[in-house]
Amino acid sequence: MFDLLRDLLFDYTLRNVALGSAVLGIVSGVLGSFAVLRRQALLGDTLSHAALPGICLAFLLTGSKDLPVLLLGAGIAGWLGTALILRIVRDTRLDQDAALGIVLSAFFGFGIMLLTFISKRNDANQAGLDKFLFGQAAALVTRNVVTLAIIGGVALAVVVLFYKEFKLLAFDADFSASLGFNTERLSVLLTSLIVAAVVIGLQTVGVVLMVAMLIGPAVAARQWTDRLGVMLGLAAFFGALAGVSGAILSVEASRLPTGPMIILALTLIVIISLYLAPAHGLVWDWARNRRHRRNLQAPPPLMP
Amino acid sequence: MNSGQVILLTGILVASASALPGCFLLLRRMAMMADAISHAILPGIVAGYFIARGPNLLAGFAGAALAAVVTVALVEALQRTGRVAGQAAIGIVFPALFALGTVLVSRFFSNVHLDTDAVLYGNIEFSAFESLLVGDLDLGPQSLWIMGGLCAINLAFILLLYKELKLATFDPGLAAALGFSPVLIHYALMGILSITAVGAFTAVGAVLVVALMIIPAATAYLLTDRLPVMIGLAVACGALAATLGYGVAVALDASVAGAMATLAGALFGLAFLFAPEQGLVARTRRQARQRRRFAVETLIVHLLNHEGTQNQATESAVAHLGEELRWADRVRDEAITRAADDGLIARENGHLALTASGRETARAVMAR
Incomplete structure (x- = not known):
């Protein structure tokens, strides 16, 4: 325990990994809460998969593997994917599920095609893009962590600024429209922030499992409270906890990819919350039902 | 047949086998369930291999089918608790199972037939090199037998249960009133979906199964209002995407599966813009x-x-x-x-x- 603490503070790799995953956990916890409350949980899945061709194209066009460049490409592709989903839902008779699946798999397929195309060119600079598939926290350097922290900080600042509007949008979009808020523009803003959260997670968790990073903390936090502010705080905490513990596990046991370890840690938190959270927990539910059943089976009082 | 022809034919068979159940999935508004199942079967395959002590085909199939049923049941159980709404339940279950599968793969099977990247986009390129051996008899490429068999099973399933599937898809209430069990049909379709996903998994990987299930069906849905025509068109779109995708992949020396999904997406884009009645134009x-x-x-x-x-x-x-x-x-x-x-x-x-x-x-x- 003490060794771990010392390593967290002084070991270069471990410190970066822990900081990077914590930033990811906090940002994705907060923004994922809004996505889950707005019943757009799987939007994050499509956004993260759609980011892959963006990363590849950014590399092909600039020849640079600088994180900000790649993440900019990812962000643009994610944004384009969202716009396409909206168009498909609005202009055809296909439902949201179908639109999400189409954009997700077509963009990802394109990304895979580009990725294999890049890796087969004999280019000294080519390797390493595939680490975005499952994430590789160990590759984070201090400069990367600073980049991620800046993106995350800006996203969180926007959430603080628009807290009231987002809250209204999440719980009663029609009411917010009737009050004169431009719900369409707010919704685009919120989705863009989710794109930012996805972008932060690409290097640590990878595109495939990023969706759980958005949904998991929110679902876990929702079990503990009925207040949005508390839920956001808890989701950020759970996200950071899962991120740091999963990343540490993967760095210490070096053969395990980071993304899956973080997601397994997160799943554990979700299961514990679902069963044991006060008030909402399934265990208390079960105990309550048992008590009620026993009370019902007691002999009826005598009638006068 | 040379290896190119085997890869192309495998691709066409994968696309056809996927498009058949994909149509019903799309019409039942459960497109993302394909995503969930295709990811969640990974731990099932690994568990099957683990029990069989090696990459045994049948064990993989059995484990994956079981994992698919578990996935559907878990998602529905989570939704029933009332604590996790709709899509969020899908988004909790499949990443957890997929993460478990990936960790198991990198722990126990690294570099043995399954590696974590191939899990995502398969290796159809190797399909020509594995032959189905019965005793000493070489029956030709194994992938052709598997995917051809799945095409036949899926086609038979749809032909035999066409009336029931159609009714349960468009009017589950009426189906129940007439005495067909929508739940039974639902699980039968999920079963077909999972064995198709397993078969396609080794060829095109987890994510691109979704592409071949949903995208051709969605393209066909924009072109017609009649279910039989839609099914036929979906298979045709899938096969066309597979053929063109193979050509593109060979030209660029890139992943065949990725190119197939890309071309499927491009065909959908064309239908989105130019479909005779539904198209944007x-x-x-x-x-x-x-x-x-x-x-x-x-x-x-x-x-x-x-x-x-x-x-x-x-x-x-x-x-x-x-x-x-x-x-x-x-x-x-x-x-x-x-x-x-x-x-x-x-x-x-x-x-x-x-x-x-x-x-x-x-x-x-x-x-x-």
Whole structure:
């Protein structure tokens, strides 16, 4: 325990990994809460998969593997994917599920095609893009962590600024429209922030499992409270906890990819919350039902 | 057959086998369930291999089918608790199972037939090199047998249960009332979906199964209103995407599965834009035509209303019309030109008058 603490503070790799995953956990916890409350949980899945061709194209066009460049490409592709989903839902008779699946798999397929195309060119600079598939926290350097922290900080600042509007949008979009808020523009803003959260997670968790990073903390936090502010705080905490513990596990046991370890840690938190959270927990539910059943089976009082 | 032909044929069979159940999945609005199942079967395959102590085909199939049923059951159980809504339940279950599968793969099977990247986009490129051996008899490429068999099973499933599937898809209430169990049909479809996903998994990987299940079905859905035609078109789109994708992949020396999904997406894009009735271009043109026709009808009804009244002269003045009907000059001039071309109105020094046929048309519009 003490060794771990010392390593967290002084070991270069471990410190970066822990900081990077914590930033990811906090940002994705907060923004994922809004996505889950707005019943757009799987939007994050499509956004993260759609980011892959963006990363590849950014590399092909600039020849640079600088994180900000790649993440900019990812962000643009994610944004384009969202716009396409909206168009498909609005202009055809296909439902949201179908639109999400189409954009997700077509963009990802394109990304895979580009990725294999890049890796087969004999280019000294080519390797390493595939680490975005499952994430590789160990590759984070201090400069990367600073980049991620800046993106995350800006996203969180926007959430603080628009807290009231987002809250209204999440719980009663029609009411917010009737009050004169431009719900369409707010919704685009919120989705863009989710794109930012996805972008932060690409290097640590990878595109495939990023969706759980958005949904998991929110679902876990929702079990503990009925207040949005508390839920956001808890989701950020759970996200950071899962991120740091999963990343540490993967760095210490070096053969395990980071993304899956973080997601397994997160799943554990979700299961514990679902069963044991006060008030909402399934265990208390079960105990309550048992008590009620026993009370019902007691002999009826005598009638006068 | 040379290896190129085997890869191409495998691709076409994977696409056809996937498109068949994909149509029903799409119509039942469960497209993302394909995503969940195709990811979640990974730990099932690994567990099967683990028990069989090696990459055994049947063990993999059994484990994956079991994992698929577990996934569907878990998602539905989570949704029933009332604590996790709709999509969120899917988004909790499949990443957890997939993460478990990936960790197991990198722990126990690294570099043995399954590696974590191949899990995502398969290795159809190797399909030509594994032969199905019965005793000493070489029956040719294994992938062709597997995917051909799955095509046959899926086709038989749809032909045998066509009526039930159709009813349960479009009107589950009526299906239940008539005594078909929608739940049974639901799980049967999930079963078919999972064995298709397993078969396609080794060829094209977890994510691109989804592409071949959903995208051709969605493309076909934009092209027709009839279920049998939709199924046929979906298979055709899938096969076309596989063929073109193979060509592109060979030209670029890139992943065949990735190129197949990309081409499927491109075909969907074409249908989205140019489908005869549902397409964006057709819709836009139809709206423009309706707008023009409505303008002409508004114009002649207005003229009919004021025909023979005191203020006919002012109301039929071209200069007055823009103000009266709140039309911009351009809209007004277009409507007048069109109505005049159709012989509905006549122009006389700045005033409009209905012709006989215009009067008749306006009355018909009013009677509608």
